[in-house]
């Protein structure tokens with residue numbers, strides 16, 4: 001079995017490493033040759049300290065070499081680069097190849113999920129390969145240390161999802177399948193915005209009560225939107241829903257939570273993102289989240305709070321005051 005991983009960040013590296021333990025041939029591609037040269041030579045990732053990358057994993061910036069004969073293509077570049085990356089891969093994609101989308105985001109202009117973006121580009125290239133979304137509470141820092149982790153393989157074609165489930169079975173990642181491809185990806189993208197909100201609250205010095213309330217109400221606003229979009233209610237209470245929101249909003253590893261914290265502490269959005277030094281997908285997902293709220297006529301107070309702070313430079317403490325003084329509601 002040959003698996004090509006597009007993206008040599010923390011997640012692509014952790015997934016490649018986990019799958020290599022099953023004896024699969026793993027090739028990790030990055031657009032940047034200096035990145036693949038460094039990873040190949042050093043066998044460690046700068047953001048995965050203490051983790052050894054197996055010698056068998058091949059790093060390359062050559063798409064033809066990365067894709068030749070591969071059975072699976074795991075897409076793990078930040079969401080904003082998904083379209084351009086699959087467009088570059090398309091000429092090298094063979095009929096047997098199944099795509100797996102492991103990034104989290106919603107395309108800003110089209111509001112497509114990432115598996116929709118993949119299919120859209122493949123269709124334009126005259127191809128019909130299947131695409132499966134991978135999501136759940138899965139920090140790379142823990143998967144790279146083989147800590148038990150649960151993931152969801154989501155595809156409307158459940159046979160295809162089951163194929164990806166088999167792929168991961170036997171690694172430290174226990175895979176589940178779910179036919180709600182859209183719901184799983186809506187959760188994966190929007191939880192990052194909610195986690196920014198929780199991080200901001202932490203940065204302001206608020207406590208566990210505040211964070212638990214924000215996680216609960218954050219999940220409720222994602223659920224309401226998801227139901228309006230035709231997603232399956234169960235998804236929101238599963239690994240890709242509440243599971244991923246909990247880990248992102250509470251983990252020391254979370255890029256989104258930490259970026260929010262820095263903003264709550266008084267850093268500008270730009271300073272916070274620069275300090276994290278890795279992709280903060282909640283920032284990328286914010287425009288789509290705001291447009292989805294408008295399109296479906298949804299009241300999403302926490303997403304709106306992040307919008308006010310990020311886009312309109314509102315003072316975080318003022319935004320919290322406004323949230324606390326909204327009209328009284330029934331739960």
Ligand SMILES: NC(=O)c1ccc[n+]([C@@H]2O[C@H](COP(=O)([O-])OP(=O)(O)OC[C@H]3O[C@@H](n4cnc5c(N)ncnc54)[C@H](O)[C@@H]3O)[C@@H](O)[C@H]2O)c1
Nearest residue numbers: 008009010011012077078079081103104139140278279281
């Ligand atoms: N890190 C995690 O724990 C984790 C877990 C689950 C999902 N994800 C998702 O995986 C995706 C990747 O996250 P990450 O944490 O690995 O990112 P990262 O910040 O660690 O790495 C980003 C990678 O993007 C690549 N890149 C930059 N510009 C590019 C371009 N123009 N074209 C192609 N590639 C480019 C870089 O080469 C780099 O390797 C995100 O959508 C994230 O939400 C991450």
Ligand SMILES: O=P(O)(O)OC[C@H](O)CO
Nearest residue numbers: 136137138253254255256
């Ligand atoms: O570290 P974050 O905030 O980018 O989150 C990474 C994953 O999505 C957690 O499941």
